[in-house]
Amino acid sequence: MNKRVVVALDYPTQAEALTMASRLDPSLCRVKVGKELFTRCGPSVVESLHQRGFDVFLDLKFHDIPNTVAHAILAAAEMGVWMVNVHASGGQAMMERTVELLDQKGVEKPLLIAVTVLTSMQQSDLAGIGLDVPPVEQVKRLALLTQKSGFDGVVCSAQEAPVLRSLVDPSFKLVTPGIRPSGASSDDQKRIVTPKDAIRDGSDYLVVGRPITQAEDPVAALQKIIDEINA
């Protein structure tokens, strides 16, 4: 299976991110630039990763009024990123305006993805923000809204992949963080799944950070995950 692992480059400096990237093979994985790295380094880190041949998932999880999010995503598209995301809870108008603006501008569209329920949250966390539903119910609701809004897929836990696969179009992408090889620390993640189970249950892309970047041998850790999902 081709390039299903997206390595989260969660580092505070461009030097650390590029050192890790230099150990990775862009023909075997993709990379993710998140809030910490982008806020510290800006677009130049994305440009450097593109120069090294990587597909970049710009994980900034935009959540704002439609006009603001649409123009932020346009900026990401003009950077040439492979995938970019918003929070689905920003609503249908926010996502539809984004698709409309990219169409109007005629830019090449990145994969447009919306976060449903963060993989660090469980039912009690949802209750804390006034949502008295199990995570899977909220994920289903937001995935359908995302599909209706013209986006390409969602971020969810692979725990919800089987139910989503029976609900959304086959081409709708399921991007799943919270991936933990058996025995690995869950860290701050609550809805975790192993790489093998995530692929079996219908994930398209596995986002993996610390189990690779904090491993003694990150290259071996990545290869082990690739071997596990290909077995």
Ligand SMILES: O=c1ccn([C@@H]2O[C@H](COP(=O)(O)O)[C@@H](O)[C@H]2O)c(=O)[nH]1
């Ligand atoms: O629901 C979400 C959305 C995004 N993430 C991001 O994925 C990585 C996961 O890193 P690990 O070290 O493998 O836990 C991280 O960059 C998050 O910002 C997520 O975990 N859950």
